[in-house]
Amino acid sequence: MPNRSPIGIFDSGLGGLTVFKEIRKILPGEDLIYFGDTARVPYGNKSKETIIKYSKEISGFLIRKGVKIIVIACNTSSSLAMDDLRREVKIPVFGVIEPGAKKAAAVSGGRTIAVIGTQATIKSTAYSRAILQEFKNRGLAFGKVIEKSCPLLVPIVEEGLGLGTGNGFGRDIAKRIVSYYLDPVKQENPYCLVLGCTHYPIIKDLIEGVVGKGMEIIDSGVEAALFIKNFLEKENMLKEGEVSGINQFFVSDDPGRFVELGGKFLNMNIENIGIISDFT
Ligand code: DGL
Secondary structure (H helix, E strand, C coil): CCCCCCEEEEECCCCCHHHHHHHHHHCCCCCEEEEECCCCCCCCCCCHHHHHHHHHHHHHHHHHCCCCEEEECCHHHHHHHHHHHHHHCCCCEECCHHHHHHHHHHHHCCCCEEEEECHHHHHHCHHHHHHHHHHHHCCCCCCCEEEEECCCHHHHHHCCCCCCCCCCHHHHHHHHHHHHHHHHHHHCCCCEEEEECCCHHHHHHHHHHHHCCCCEEEEHHHHHHHHHHHHHHHCCCCCCCCCCCCEEEEECCCCHHHHHHHHHHHCCCCCCEEECCCCC
C-alpha cells in the first residue's frame, strides 16, 4: 500500500537544502519536512557525543511529525550518528555517506578516490571505511582513499562567497581557499572527488575549475536522493498521485538568514517555516 506520510530530512543548518533540492527534484509528489538546526550549527567541529545527542533530538521531533523515513542530509551527522539512530529509531534512517561511497567505488573501479568534508566527518573515517567496504563487495582491488578536511569552505559558502558565476572579489577569495585545500590533493591524481559536505555542491563549479574537468565529482546528496527513491519504490512506500508535494521547514533559531540564504540555495522562496527551540 502507498505511504502518504512525509519524508523527514535534517541537517545542522541550511546546507542540507542541497540534499532537499535533489530529493524534491527526483520525488516531486512527496511531502517533505526539513529541519535545520540553525541554533547549534556547525556540527563539523563538535564531538561525536554532542552530534549524536542533537541528531537524536531532531529525529524524535521528526517522528512526532509522523514521517515515514528519516534522511540525515548532514555528512557530519551521517558519519557519527547513523549507527545510534538506526539502533534507536523504528523507521528507516538514511544518510549520505553510503550512497556517495557506493558511487565513488563504482566509478573509480578501484582507483584512487579523494573525499573532502568537515573536520568531524574526516576524523571519523566514515567515508574511507564505506568505500573500502564497497571495493570489497565488488571484488575490486583496494584503491587508495585520500581524505581531507576543508574547514573554511562552510563559512565561505555561508558568507555567500563563491556563489554565482562572476569573477568578483568574493569569488576570488573562495577560489583561492579551494585551491589551498585541493592543490595538494590534485598532486595525488585521484580518479574522482567526493563532495562529503552539504555546502560543497553550491561551489561545485569553483571546485571543478580548480581540480580540472578530468576528475569526476561525486555529489553525495544526488546519490542519496536516488538511493531513497529506489528504496521507497522497492518497499511500495511512495505517496503516489499527480499532486505536487508540500514543503515544510523548521529551524531552531531566527529563520531570517535561513530564508534569505536558503532561498538562494534552492532558487525558490522559503515559506511555511516554523521555529522549534524545545525538543521535549
Ligand atoms: N552540514 C554539515 C555537513 O554536511 C556542514 C556544516 C556543519 O559543520 O554543520 O557536514
